[in-house]
Amino acid sequence: MRLLSSFALTLLLFASQSPIQPSPAPVTTPLPPPTVRIDDYRGNAARIIGAALTSDKAYQRLAYLTDHIGNRLSGSQNLEHAIDWAITEMKKDGLDNVHPEKVMVPHWVRGEESLELTSPVSRKLTMLGLGNSIGTPADGVAAEAVVVRNFDELERIGEGVRGKIVVYNVPFTDYGATVSYRLTGASRAARYGAVAAIVRSITPVSLNTPHTGAMRYDEAQPKIPSAAITIEGAELLQRMNDRGEHPVLRLKMEAKFLPDAESANVIAEIKGSDKPDEIVLLSGHFDSWDVGQGAHDDGGGCIVAWHAVRLLKELGLKPRRTIRVVLYTNEENGGRGGTAYLDAHRAEISKHVLAIESDLGTYQPIGFGLGAAAPAQARSNMQEIAKLLSGIRADRIAANGGGSDIGPIVAEGVIGGSFDVDSSRYFEIHHTPADTIDKINPKDVASCVAAMAVMAYTVADMPQTLK
Amino acid sequence: MRLLSSFALTLLLFASQSPIQPSPAPVTTPLPPPTVRIDDYRGNAARIIGAALTSDKAYQRLAYLTDHIGNRLSGSQNLEHAIDWAITEMKKDGLDNVHPEKVMVPHWVRGEESLELTSPVSRKLTMLGLGNSIGTPADGVAAEAVVVRNFDELERIGEGVRGKIVVYNVPFTDYGATVSYRLTGASRAARYGAVAAIVRSITPVSLNTPHTGAMRYDEAQPKIPSAAITIEGAELLQRMNDRGEHPVLRLKMEAKFLPDAESANVIAEIKGSDKPDEIVLLSGHFDSWDVGQGAHDDGGGCIVAWHAVRLLKELGLKPRRTIRVVLYTNEENGGRGGTAYLDAHRAEISKHVLAIESDLGTYQPIGFGLGAAAPAQARSNMQEIAKLLSGIRADRIAANGGGSDIGPIVAEGVIGGSFDVDSSRYFEIHHTPADTIDKINPKDVASCVAAMAVMAYTVADMPQTLK
Numbered sequence: 001m002r003l004l005s006s007f008a009l010t011l012l013l014f015a016s017q018s019p020i021q022p023s024p025a026p027v028t029t030p031l032p033p034p035t036v037r038i039d040d041y042r043g044n045a046a047r048i049i050g051a052a053l054t055s056d057k058a059y060q061r062l063a064y065l066t067d068h069i070g071n072r073l074s075g076s077q078n079l080e081h082a083i084d085w086a087i088t089e090m091k092k093d094g095l096d097n098v099h100p101e102k103v104m105v106p107h108w109v110r111g112e113e114s115l116e117l118t119s120p121v122s123r124k125l126t127m128l129g130l131g132n133s134i135g136t137p138a139d140g141v142a143a144e145a146v147v148v149r150n151f152d153e154l155e156r157i158g159e160g161v162r163g164k165i166v167v168y169n170v171p172f173t174d175y176g177a178t179v180s181y182r183l184t185g186a187s188r189a190a191r192y193g194a195v196a197a198i199v200r201s202i203t204p205v206s207l208n209t210p211h212t213g214a215m216r217y218d219e220a221q222p223k224i225p226s227a228a229i230t231i232e233g234a235e236l237l238q239r240m241n242d243r244g245e246h247p248v249l250r251l252k253m254e255a256k257f258l259p260d261a262e263s264a265n266v267i268a269e270i271k272g273s274d275k276p277d278e279i280v281l282l283s284g285h286f287d288s289w290d291v292g293q294g295a296h297d298d299g300g301g302c303i304v305a306w307h308a309v310r311l312l313k314e315l316g317l318k319p320r321r322t323i324r325v326v327l328y329t330n331e332e333n334g335g336r337g338g339t340a341y342l343d344a345h346r347a348e349i350s351k352h353v354l355a356i357e358s359d360l361g362t363y364q365p366i367g368f369g370l371g372a373a374a375p376a377q378a379r380s381n382m383q384e385i386a387k388l389l390s391g392i393r394a395d396r397i398a399a400n401g402g403g404s405d406i407g408p409i410v411a412e413g414v415i416g417g418s419f420d421v422d423s424s425r426y427f428e429i430h431h432t433p434a435d436t437i438d439k440i441n442p443k444d445v446a447s448c449v450a451a452m453a454v455m456a457y458t459v460a461d462m463p464q465t466l467k
Numbered sequence: 468m469r470l471l472s473s474f475a476l477t478l479l480l481f482a483s484q485s486p487i488q489p490s491p492a493p494v495t496t497p498l499p500p501p502t503v504r505i506d507d508y509r510g511n512a513a514r515i516i517g518a519a520l521t522s523d524k525a526y527q528r529l530a531y532l533t534d535h536i537g538n539r540l541s542g543s544q545n546l547e548h549a550i551d552w553a554i555t556e557m558k559k560d561g562l563d564n565v566h567p568e569k570v571m572v573p574h575w576v577r578g579e580e581s582l583e584l585t586s587p588v589s590r591k592l593t594m595l596g597l598g599n600s601i602g603t604p605a606d607g608v609a610a611e612a613v614v615v616r617n618f619d620e621l622e623r624i625g626e627g628v629r630g631k632i633v634v635y636n637v638p639f640t641d642y643g644a645t646v647s648y649r650l651t652g653a654s655r656a657a658r659y660g661a662v663a664a665i666v667r668s669i670t671p672v673s674l675n676t677p678h679t680g681a682m683r684y685d686e687a688q689p690k691i692p693s694a695a696i697t698i699e700g701a702e703l704l705q706r707m708n709d710r711g712e713h714p715v716l717r718l719k720m721e722a723k724f725l726p727d728a729e730s731a732n733v734i735a736e737i738k739g740s741d742k743p744d745e746i747v748l749l750s751g752h753f754d755s756w757d758v759g760q761g762a763h764d765d766g767g768g769c770i771v772a773w774h775a776v777r778l779l780k781e782l783g784l785k786p787r788r789t790i791r792v793v794l795y796t797n798e799e800n801g802g803r804g805g806t807a808y809l810d811a812h813r814a815e816i817s818k819h820v821l822a823i824e825s826d827l828g829t830y831q832p833i834g835f836g837l838g839a840a841a842p843a844q845a846r847s848n849m850q851e852i853a854k855l856l857s858g859i860r861a862d863r864i865a866a867n868g869g870g871s872d873i874g875p876i877v878a879e880g881v882i883g884g885s886f887d888v889d890s891s892r893y894f895e896i897h898h899t900p901a902d903t904i905d906k907i908n909p910k911d912v913a914s915c916v917a918a919m920a921v922m923a924y925t926v927a928d929m930p931q932t933l934k
Contacts, residue, residue: 121535207901209674235905434674438702
């Protein structure tokens with residue numbers, strides 16, 4: 001999961017639906033009666049849920065992806081390997097129209113990097129450079145650190161940070177609020193002449209755990225290198241700052257962009273029997289950061305979307321409309337997959353009945369977050385269909401939700417939403433070396449597949465339209 | 468905190484009192500009436516607690532130790548720097564008889580180290596070599612991994628591990644039970660011809676967090692190198708093992724022993740007014756592992772023992788008996804400080820009224836764990852004195868307790884016990900880069916000083932003897 005300035009709407013969506021915050025309650029204002037008759041779908045929902053909960057195929061595929069391929073940053077061999085593997089496996093699954101859709105993606109590479117406290121004592125600090133950051137000269141950037149708790153403190157110091165390294169020691173509140181320091185902290189510090197920006201990792205807890213993630217430059221300001229440090233490191237610098245010890249840091253980063261690389265969105269479908277041109281889209285993003293295994297973010301989301309469709313195929317359930325899986329590329333540091341999908345499918349955007357993105361981790365499912373702009377009739381129908389998921393406790397339709405990758409098509413009018421899970425521990429491992437499959441419960445994977453498959457199948461098959 | 472074979476008694480004590488397990492309940496069998504009259508001590512207890520809870524001096528000294536000196540492995544410059552600093556500061560505090568007592572300590576150095584999975588995929592695994600381990604040849608030890616869940620599995624495989632690397636993937640139950648794999652796993656695997664031993668870190672949780680700690684060799688077996696990996700790494704190898712993928716590892720360690728180094732126990736006292744030859748001993752260990760800051764283990768314990776005495780000095784409270792602080796050296800990988808203390812003080816061992824070791828982290832204090840062998844009269848008096856600590860919730864006298872460093876004098880008949888705190892999260896950071904002062908609540912430091920000072924003062928001042 002990522003936040004990018006290019007989709008202000010998405011940013012707002014995420015800021016408001018950050019899973020650490022209380023989720024938006026279901027809409028309680030009167031909705032029109034549902035047009036879907038869920039009694040007609042109980043039998044197939046039962047088959048889907050029963051089959052999903054007695055299979056470990058989705059989990060085993062996720063284990064292959066994470067253990068054998070590993071993390072998948074845009075431009076990496078791992079990502080292209082994963083894409084090739086998914087296409088091969090989707091064809092083996094017997095899915096329809098399996099193919100890659102070419103996307104040129106930014107190719108940011110981390111290289112070697114380090115952060116050292118050189119005064120008042122010498123100590124290596126655990127760090128991860130931020131995605132999209134420039135590197136430093138070979139001998140690094142060395143300067144006194146100025147530690148601030150928030151942007152207000154930075155503004156008060158203003159020109160006082162000139163020639164120094166600004167350290168944002170911002171305690172985690174929720175992702176939407178805290179991540180703005182990672183995204184914009186470098187340029188806001190550069191405006192006052194800072195030579196680098198260091199950000200406390202966006203997480204509520206730490207075992208000296210660095211969290212990477214994207215940053216972005218304000219083109220009006222000088223570009224300065226930027227990295228994340230652990231809570232432990234940030235608090236050390238805070239204490240030294242507060243004691244007037246004038247900590248001095250040396251940051252070294254080889255980070256740089258190589259020429260854009262060829263990548264692809266992966267597409268697979270179950271073609272609709274009656275209205276094959278109408279599309280229910282299920283998605284995740286196949287790229288990840290270059291640490292850990294990209295398990296929760298977002299290998300799990302991809303496998304859940306994919307296996308929801310795979311399960312329907314296995315059960316011989318062919319809905320009236322087409323269900324399309326999209327494994328987007330380059331969500332984390334560019335969003336090119338989402339825009340490329342819009343560009344490639346502009347002619348059929350109006351035929352997208354619903355687009356769901358699964359990118360909040362793979363935990364116990366809760367339900368779906370339907371975009372606030374969704375028509376009331378669509379909301380009423382999804383609330384009705386979700387009743388089929390009450391037995392697996394995934395029957396909540398939240399008042400809002402979305403995803404970065406579907407942002408561009410939602411902006412074009414597609415009804416969009418998030419697949420919601422109990423993300424309460426997501427930001428402990430998000431964008432870290434600890435985002436590994438051991439953090440994912442196989443039972444949750446199975447439940448997620450069940451919830452996605454029942455919702456997608458029913459929306460795709462209902463005789464009426466969703467909205 | 469460490470477990471060493473040289474003190475089987477201590478091992479048993481720790482195994483039984485591991486703070487993750489339910490603590491031994493206070494003794495409920497009838498005890499003799501207390502001889503101490505706590506009404507005589509309420510006034511001074513009030514002064515002590517009031518002063519401790521309104522001061523941050525102890526915390527600030529701990530911050531200096533951790534932030535400016537850092538971790539303190541035996542043989543390191545950091546440890547000797549810390550010892551010199553403590554002696555200087557204790558003299559500034561006006562304590563009596565401040566001096567170092569020379570101890571020659573093992574000088575194990577880690578050097579560069581790495582662990583790489585080379586098949587079926589290539590991946591670096593986060594690791595920490597185990598203290599006391601030998602190193603590997605320069606190009607490492609490369610062999611197939613055999614993953615076992617416990618010693619029983621190893622025994623079943625037996626000669627099947629010859630030429631291979633044994634990986635102990637043992638889920639954490641409690642420290643005493645789980646740590647035996649770290650301590651003895653290498654030699655037990657070497658018995659069957661294994662070429663290295665890898666141990667899952669001894670912890671209930673992980674954010675890809677490696678935990679080091681001591682291992683020991685059975686001299687009857689070949690010595691093989693041994694290291695800890697994270698829960699994430701161990702589970703990855705387990706999955707590959709279970710899938711029949713025959714994971715292959717390459718372990719590189721430069722670990723070795725240099726010649727023994729000169730170190731010291733640090734001694735400081737408040738001389739008793741009436742019975743200066745009788746001693747109440749408060750202690751922690753000043754050495755730590757070579758990662759993190761050695762904050763909970765055991766910088767905090769040392770500062771608490773030291774500042775309990777410093778506070779009494781500041782308040783002008785001079786008890787009848789002497790209160791002695793001992794900051795032991797080399798608890799973690801040798802226990803030489805504890806044995807050196809016994810050797811140097813053998814003539815006055817019988818004059819030790821009580822010895823308390825603080826080495827379970829610096830959290831909210833609970834009370835004291837009095838060794839099971841302690842006389843009933845001593846237990847009765849400590850239970851009575853502890854009532855003075857009920858207001859700070861530190862009034863429990865557990866049925867058992869002790870510490871590695873005081874083990875040698877307890878074996879000689881000294882009444883010994885532990886300073887008990889809420890250690891429920893201790894093993895999350897124990898022996899890791901995350902054992903840093905940000906994990907310590909300044910309020911807990913103040914409460915610990917209060918509890919230690921009240922108990923020590925009252926035992927040292929009571930007209931009757933403790934036992």
